[in-house]
Amino acid sequence: MKLRPLYDKIVVERLEEKEEKTPSGIIIPDTAKEKPQLGKVVAVGPGKLLDNGELKPLSVKEGDVVLFNKYAGNEVEIEGKIYLVMSEDEVLAVVEDYSSLIGGEVRWQQRQLSTTRKQGQN
Known part of the structure; x- marks a missing residue:
C-alpha cells in the first residue's frame, strides 16, 4: 500500500473478529x-x-493495535482492501498486549448516563 497520511492522520486496517455464533449454534453473518x-x-x-x-510527533506508531469509536475515520478502499483514515484524536486507546485478546472478545459499548434530580433538590 502506498498511502502517506498528512499531519495528525493515521491509516488503520480493521482487525477481523472471530466467527460469532448464538448459544443455539447459529452463525451470525x-x-x-x-x-x-x-x-x-x-x-x-x-x-x-x-x-x-511546530510539528508535535504522534503517540501512535505503525504496527500499534488501537481501539477506536465505531464512527471514527473515513473508509477508503485501496487495492481491494478497506482502510480507515482518521485523526490521532479519534483513537481511544493503544492495546498494549493484543496477543492476550486473540481468541477472546473485545466489547465496546458507549452508554449515555442520564442524571436525575431528587425531588426537592436544585
Missing part, C-alpha cells in the same frame, strides 16, 4: 455484525501541526 473497533495502524502522518507552526 458478517452483514448482521457491527464493524470491529480494533485495528492495526499501517501508516502515520508526520505529526500534529501546532499553532506556533
